[in-house]
Amino acid sequence: xxxxxxxxxxxxxLAAKTQQGILVLAEASKLLGANGYxxxxxxxxxxxxxxxxxxxxxxxxxxxxxxNAAKSLHRPEEEVRIAAPFTPRSIIxxxxxxxxxxxxxxxxxxxxxxxxxxxxxxxxGPGEPIILPPETNEVDYEAELAVVIxxxxxxxxxxxxxxxxxxxxxxxxxxxxxxQRGDGQWVRAKSQDTFCPFGPYLVTRDEICDPQRLAIRxxxxxxxxxxxxxxxxxxxxxxxxxxxxxxITLEPGDIISTGTPHGVGFARKPPVFLRDGDEVVVEVEKVxxxxxxxxxxx
Numbered sequence: 001x002x003x004x005x006x007x008x009x010x011x012x013x014l015a016a017k018t019q020q021g022i023l024v025l026a027e028a029s030k031l032l033g034a035n036g037y038x039x040x041x042x043x044x045x046x047x048x049x050x051x052x053x054x055x056x057x058x059x060x061x062x063x064x065x066x067x068n069a070a071k072s073l074h075r076p077e078e079e080v081r082i083a084a085p086f087t088p089r090s091i092i093x094x095x096x097x098x099x100x101x102x103x104x105x106x107x108x109x110x111x112x113x114x115x116x117x118x119x120x121x122x123x124x125g126p127g128e129p130i131i132l133p134p135e136t137n138e139v140d141y142e143a144e145l146a147v148v149i150x151x152x153x154x155x156x157x158x159x160x161x162x163x164x165x166x167x168x169x170x171x172x173x174x175x176x177x178x179x180q181r182g183d184g185q186w187v188r189a190k191s192q193d194t195f196c197p198f199g200p201y202l203v204t205r206d207e208i209c210d211p212q213r214l215a216i217r218x219x220x221x222x223x224x225x226x227x228x229x230x231x232x233x234x235x236x237x238x239x240x241x242x243x244x245x246x247x248i249t250l251e252p253g254d255i256i257s258t259g260t261p262h263g264v265g266f267a268r269k270p271p272v273f274l275r276d277g278d279e280v281v282v283e284v285e286k287v288x289x290x291x292x293x294x295x296x297x298x
Contacts, residue, residue, distance in 0.1 A: 001056060001204045002288075003167070005043050005125075007081040014043050016060050017201060021074035025056065028063050028073050043202060044086035047166055047253040050150055053204070082200045084125030085148075085169060090254040091118040091196060092244060093144075093173055095186070097234050097259025104267035113235050113243050116186045118173070118257075122196035129295040130174055131194045132274060139274045139294075142173035142260035143218035143226050143282040145211065147237055148202055153250040161241035164250070165205045170282045170290040171198040171257045172218075177266045177273075197280075198255070201288045208286055211237045215285040216261060221278055225268070228261030 002017040006024050015024045029039035039059055040046040046053050063069050095114040096102045102109050124130070132139050150166025173190065174197070180189035190196075208214070211230060218226035235243070237258060244256060265272040274280065276296035283289045 001060065001207070003043055003046070003056070003085070003202045003204070004200055005083045005085050007083050012042060012083050014040055014046055015080070016056065017077065018060065018064065018074065020064075020070055022077050022080045023060065023063060023074055025059055028059060028069070042086065044253055047086070047148070047150060049252075053150065053166060082126050084123050085199050085202050086253060087120050087123055088253055088255045089120070089251055091120060091123075091257065092248070092255065093118055093190070093257040094235070094240055094259040097240075098228065098232050098261040099234060100228070100232065100262035101260055101264065104262045104264070109234060113240050115244060116190065118196045119187070119191040122191045122193060124194045124197050124292070126197070126200040126290050127292065128197065129194065129293045130197065130274065130280065132276065132294065132296045133176065133192055134298060136176040136178050137273065138177040138266065138271070140175045140177050140265040141218050141220060141225070141274060141280050142175060142264055143216055143284075144171045144173050144257045144260050145214060145216060145230055145237075145284050145287065146171035146198060146255050146257040147211070147241065149250045149254040149256070150205070150252055152252065153241065153245045156242055156245050158236075158238045158242040161238040161245075162205065162211075164241060165237075166252065167202040167204040168208055168211060168284070168287050169198055169202050170284050170288050171196065171255070172280060172282050172290060172292065173257055173260060197282075197290060197292045199288070199290055203287050214287065217283045218263065219281040219283070220272070220274070225265070225272065226261055226263035228263075230258070232261060233259065
């Protein structure tokens with residue numbers, strides 16, 4: 001399934017992307033009677049229970065099997081305002097998880113995952129502007145594959161870790177490099193308002209056979225500045241989940257962003273930082289395309 005959050009007159013609603021377009025599941029459930037019973041209103045609610053998430057497959061199948069319902073309920077994607085999928089409880093990020101990114105920054109390859117957090121208040125959705133704070137001139141882009149947890153997870157082994165994944169999404173780990181350098185730690189630099197665009201979709205785990213074989217890119221104004229593959233990660237998705245869950249209980253809807261490849265702005269010669277009027281796009285194969293404009297405030 002490819003799930004998303006659609007902005008509707010009644011507020012944000014759970015929706016699905018199919019070959020016919022966008023299906024707002026709350027609307028579909030009204031026409032399905034018993035088949036639509038118990039459809040969650042939001043993606044956050046759907047993530048609260050694996051059984052609830054699984055039920056959505058039945059609802060979508062019911063709509064697709066009825067030509068009249070499918071035609072009347074689907075909307076063209078360009079007519080749907082897509083929001084951030086949800087506001088996560090926790091956003092855990094991995095630094096320096098690609099060898100070439102560590103090399104371009106002049107640091108050693110870490111022996112274990114380097115974890116930090118972004119605050120949930122930094123979340124925005126596709127199409128929303130990344131706001132450049134007036135105190136910094138060194139705001140950088142970082143294309144990342146993000147993992148959404150689907151079951152309570154603590155102390156899991158790496159060979160079982162993917163069983164706890166609900167799905168995958170795109171994330172831009174926007175970073176103020178001068179804050180990062182000056183503070184000596186990363187929270188303020190990574191958690192400015194609007195510094196965590198993610199979405200537009202949550203692609204469920206069954207759609208991604210191997211999260212370690214996905215092309216990943218970042219484009220600024222149409223120019224590809226990052227282009228790599230998740231097979232170049234130092235620590236795999238499964239290893240990251242296992243490591244994180246040793247002492248941190250992960251709950252459904254928590255996000256782990258798995259690091260960025262080489263090509264970030266601060267390491268370029270000359271450096272490339274985001275400017276007013278730019279457009280930043282994160283693309284992850286089979287997961288989606290996340291685009292955001294950039295605006296400067298005074």
